Amino acid sequence: MSNQAPPSDPTAQSAAAERLEQGVAELHVPEPTADVERALVRAGMALPIIGLVIVGVAWYGASGTGYVNDQIPYLISGGLGGLGLMLIGLGLFLRYSITHLIRFGVARMVHEQQAQADRIVDAMASLEQAIRHGDA
Amino acid sequence: MSNNRVVGGAEPLLELRNVRASYGRIEVLHGVDLAVPAGKVVALLGPNGAGKTTTLKVGNGQMSPDEGCVHVSGRHVNGVSPDALARIGMCTIPEGRGVFRNLTVRENLRMLVFTGAGNEVFDRAFERFPRLRERAGQVAGTLSGGEQQMLAMARGLATDPAILLIDELSMGLAPLIVGELYELVAQIAASGVSILVVEQFARTVLGVADLAVVMQQGRVVASGIPSELEDELSAAYLGASS
Numbered sequence: 147m148s149n150q151a152p153p154s155d156p157t158a159q160s161a162a163a164e165r166l167e168q169g170v171a172e173l174h175v176p177e178p179t180a181d182v183e184r185a186l187v188r189a190g191m192a193l194p195i196i197g198l199v200i201v202g203v204a205w206y207g208a209s210g211t212g213y214v215n216d217q218i219p220y221l222i223s224g225g226l227g228g229l230g231l232m233l234i235g236l237g238l239f240l241r242y243s244i245t246h247l248i249r250f251g252v253a254r255m256v257h258e259q260q261a262q263a264d265r266i267v268d269a270m271a272s273l274e275q276a277i278r279h280g281d282a
Numbered sequence: 283m284s285n286n287r288v289v290g291g292a293e294p295l296l297e298l299r300n301v302r303a304s305y306g307r308i309e310v311l312h313g314v315d316l317a318v319p320a321g322k323v324v325a326l327l328g329p330n331g332a333g334k335t336t337t338l339k340v341g342n343g344q345m346s347p348d349e350g351c352v353h354v355s356g357r358h359v360n361g362v363s364p365d366a367l368a369r370i371g372m373c374t375i376p377e378g379r380g381v382f383r384n385l386t387v388r389e390n391l392r393m394l395v396f397t398g399a400g401n402e403v404f405d406r407a408f409e410r411f412p413r414l415r416e417r418a419g420q421v422a423g424t425l426s427g428g429e430q431q432m433l434a435m436a437r438g439l440a441t442d443p444a445i446l447l448i449d450e451l452s453m454g455l456a457p458l459i460v461g462e463l464y465e466l467v468a469q470i471a472a473s474g475v476s477i478l479v480v481e482q483f484a485r486t487v488l489g490v491a492d493l494a495v496v497m498q499q500g501r502v503v504a505s506g507i508p509s510e511l512e513d514e515l516s517a518a519y520l521g522a523s524s
Contacts, residue, residue: 160474162371163320166295166444167355169370176361 193235200228301350328497334480373443377450383423407436428459
């Protein structure tokens with residue numbers, strides 16, 4: 147077998163390594179919990195709109211006939227179905243957006259408490275130093 | 283030699299941390315630590331059934347670990363698809379060569395063009411493997427085993443990878459051909475590509491490896507520079523306690 151490898155090209159390889167690093171930074175790494183929550187928040191925004199459209203269509207259909215027997219299917223399928231979708235969507239949106247808000251709030255609280263503790267420790271250290279100087 | 287030690291000092295391009303993986307309910311990797319530093323050749327050795335190929339599959343995204351982390355260039359990439367990793371520069375040459383046997387050499391290389399690579403793949407491949415230029419119109423299935431392995435390597439290298447994962451390069455090939463292929467691996471490594479070679483026949487790869495990792499029964503039993511691993515290798519292959 148006759149083989150001849152081309153001469154080394156460190157520039158090309160550093161370019162490949164850079165491309166890898168850049169590509170890795172842009173990769174979407176699946177995070178099952180976060181991905182599902184994001185999808186549910188989107189569903190929570192979309193469902194009330196769909197429900198509203200269905201209620202509108204049902205109203206338009208029901209208003210086009212004077213017979214109660216014809217209006218009842220619109221009321222049940224359109225009115226109640228649309229209302230159900232709106233409630234489910236609103237529930238999902240509130241559930242997952244509130245979760246997000248609470249997480250953010252807790253993280254902020256922890257950070258603030260940490261900063262507060264650091265300030266207290268610094269103040270105590272200053273006091274200790276002042277007392278020592280006073281003794282001396 | 284410490285078990286499950288991460289080899290390599292600098293930021294590795296590919297790193298597995300405490301990886302556990304299973305086929306169905308049967309766990310085959312029991313906490314594997316492995317690192318491929320930039321520009322190094324790492325040999326992953328061990329007897330049949332040690333978990334080498336599974337480790338490679340976890341590294342290239344073909345399998346998701348049950349526990350532990352896979353890091354590429356310092357970023358956690360568990361769950362990222364193998365094609366996404368291949369696109370950014372992680373190339374795998376699978377066991378059994380992985381060429382299209384009923385297509386010609388040129389057609390095999392042309393398949394890369396559909397992945398977004400330009401026509402320069404032919405120049406790159408033929409420059410590195412002049413033998414393939416002579417066989418350009420030949421059906422890949424009629425090439426010798428060594429030439430098929432070259433074609434598989436040419437396809438991989440034409441994508442200009444930063445990390446090359448090679449599974450059982452020597453499988454079914456004569457020792458003389460294997461020696462020549464490993465010379466090629468050494469030349470590829472000299473050009474700065476980081477390489478992880480899975481190999482059952484340790485002697486063939488130790489000459490070109492900067493670091494070696496010995497696996498046995500789904501665990502890393504030894505790691506370090508090849509010259510330090512003689513005893514561990516004998517123990518792993520012959521079944522003695524190390």
